[in-house]
Amino acid sequence: MKTRWIFGNQLCHQLPLLNEADKQNDVILMVEAKSRSLWQSYHKQKLVLIFSGMRHFAEELEEKGFTVDYRKAESFTEAWESHRERYHPDEVHVTTVTDHRMKRALKKWENNLNGEVAVHYHSEKPLFLLSEEEAVDRLKGEGPWKQDAFYRRLRKERDILMEDGNPVGGRWSFDQDNRKPADEDTAFVKPRTFRPDDITKQVIKEVERDFGDNPGNLDAFPWPVTRKEALKKLNQFIDERLPTFGTYQDAMLLDDPFMSHSLLSSSINIGFLNPEEVIEKAEAAYAAGEAPLNAVEGFIRQILGWREYMRAVYVKKMPGYASVNELGHEAELPAFFYTGKPKMKCMEQAIRPVIDVGYGHHIQRLMIIGNFSNLFGISPQAVSDWFNEMYVDAYDWVVLPNVLGMALYADGGLLSTKPYVSSGSYIKKMSNYCKHCEFNVKHQTEDDACPFNAMYWDFLDRHADKLQDNPRMKLIYSQWQKREEEKKKEIKKKAASLKQQLTKGTLEA
Template sequence: MTDLVLVLGDQLTPDLPSLRQTAPGDADILMVEASRETGYVWHHRKKIVFVLSAMRHFAAALEASGRRVIYHRLDQDKPCSSFTEAVERALAAHSYDRIILTEPGEWRLRKEFDGWQDRFDLPVVIVEDDRFICSHDRFNAWAEGRKQLRMEYFYREMRRETGLLMDGDKPAGGRWNYDTENRKPAADDLFMPAPFSAGPDAETRAVIDMVAKHFPDGFGDLEPFRFAVTPDGAEAALEHFISESLADFGTYQDAMLRGTPFLHHSLLSAYMNIGLLDPMTVCRRVEDAWRSGRVPINSAEGYIRQVIGWREFVRGIYWREGADYVHRNAFDARRALPDFYWTGDTAMACLSEAIGQTRREAYAHHIQRLMVTGTFALIAGIDPHALHEWYLAVYIDAFEWVEAPNTIGMSQFADGGLLASKPYAASGAYINRMSDYCGDCRYNVKDRTGPDSCPFNSLYWDFLDRNADTLRGNPRLGPVYRNWDRMTDDKRQAYRDRARDVLADL
């Protein structure tokens, strides 16, 4: 029996479930740099380099272990446009008994692969991806019958099941959540560790050159390229984070500083999302750092919550809600995504900083995404699907199973409150409190409605006003609407007028 095993670019794990189905001599491993995958959204060029270089290194490691690999490169004479085309070529060259693959991370590909059994008249075995902590069945069993799906309660279940940060059946330190200790702004004279940098090897350098040639007008800078592309490199990045940044990660994880894109963040999500790092291994190492006294509990808990709590939770939401989730639009927001989301060319310093950093690094941390680029899109009424495609394109760690719920649910509240308990709308005061962006901004963050006022200020109230029929019943927004109702008619109209001018300028 000879099987054809497809391995995708975010499945670069040696003990991948599909690889465990066959012995080395009984299968051909198919890996494809499909042109459709680099172009269905306008991917950051560093993201393309990262995935393709990691794929090539993984294929070489498979061959060194005795596996037979069929590898299609994007720069070969006749590249494959799709996975389906690559399978067709393989079947034309060789007879196989089965096609085996680990389930993909997005509905788009799942639909493509579900049609293969009829198309190729072969058994197609799609194996569940067990690299996650919570299976589909486990998540659905937890979610079934609940009036609200809230991450905090799911997270506590994952703590109990994994034993992470547990003392018996009680949370370590006596609390489940230390988030209130993780919201400190950072001073610009605070010591910041140097970010981890792997440095491109010859293979990665060849991929950089290839991407520069094939995508000369693509989004984002190619240099410097700092990401690891092998398990050993990802392990080095993990060790760097634990030894250099984890101790202060929790305290300053919500902070933002101009010219300091990484602060104490780990930049490990991309490695976990393509399979170079195992999430549970990462969490165990973080827990060990706390138990050995090297880092405080607020940092360890804050990081572990992001992995076994939020990461697993949004994946469960994505698969439970179905393929149409990415098109939900509870506020019927239809405004086009402004061009400055691609260029960074805006006088709003916070957006210019976050987007400029994104262009350079293919990275912005969660508060920059949620409370700067995300909040502006929310209060300006940007089409959430357009924003979803932008996030999917520009960040190196963005794959649809994790990105879509964070955008559609958390950031844009476009699922009507399925994932989040309230919209993450905010005025400029939040950004001013958590960053140094506002100090030399062309707009005045303390001015509410004047011609030089911060656009976030008027858009915030205008968003609440135009969506009052939907949001007034939200218990977390009751005090906010009472403040709006106490304003004079003239003041409310001034907010509306300033918001109208801001939106016209978009």
């Protein structure tokens, strides 16, 4: 008899492991392992999403005629031993996992079998467009690499937004068209949400009972927990929200954390949707004249480009990548990352939705939270742990490259050509947050000065030895070097004061 073991982020009906299954003789094993849920203090929304998704998936498999052994246990090992005692499998089939910690745990489990049960690994497609081998093959040498080359190659190979061998519209990227701030009265179609059914309601009760001290709340739970729901969310995004996604994808508005963002990453990363079908639907919308090219290309680049690229870097560089800290940042994470009550309006707006529903869009993650963390010198491992715990779409393979590499430059430029840091002027340009903030974005060293301003220049000064020769940063360093020494001292004094305030908790509301 064969056991086919499916994990909580592999909830895909198109898995090769399932396509090859014999419904009459094979058993599907699924395990809710409490010990796995305790690896980190995960957001309650994330736990509900995974547990409810797993239970719905098991129910769907049974409706299709599969035999499913669904177990709740303290550990994967405990569940496996009970399963083995009942079914006596001589083979176990597993879909390749990407996360290094899970890969290591599986290897330990396999070694403990002592060859008594054969273990077979299946392709992770269609969870990803590329297999691990294909992804790593595209990253030659030890880096640094550029996402653009990775993205262009995939576009060509898969003939996506291509015409006679050239990119549709004559450009590979329309990113320059996707940086428009939104006016306060700009209206966006609200994303589709779903009312929890009986399974999800039961999971919510159990999570509140068993993980009541975990961060986040469950006052609302908006996430799809089945493929059927995820498809509805995808279709609504393509039909109603994609047209305005591109132009405003870097914009931020007060009390509107969703705007035109797809909110599909949790469904893709858990397996409800596969990246290929999402890309195809977006491309079809452009072909039908239902969405502009800048929106479609920008959206596809997030999946075809960044998602596959980040996963490739992760597989290539782990396990050492988890400990990178090129800039030597060691400060502790402020308490307001969990309370959602910083004095800075932009930070409050970026963190509050994460606490409420486990979500924030990519500019909030990169240019608010990541930017703040870099400027204040917070430990990159503390930041990546927080991201891994708090976001519903977070898994090690996507968090570490995005946070350590792209947001924090902790890898020294392995996948990003410069740090994504800025003063408050960027936030003012791309949002209306500053209008509602007690700090003055135009001030640098006054008592009410926006903390991002002095901290930005202080960051550049602290890391001049590593960054001043970067071609993309020479202009800004020339501006810093032209400043009077007295003004530099004043800015650095203000930055030191802000760091003390952060440590003492006085930057919390």
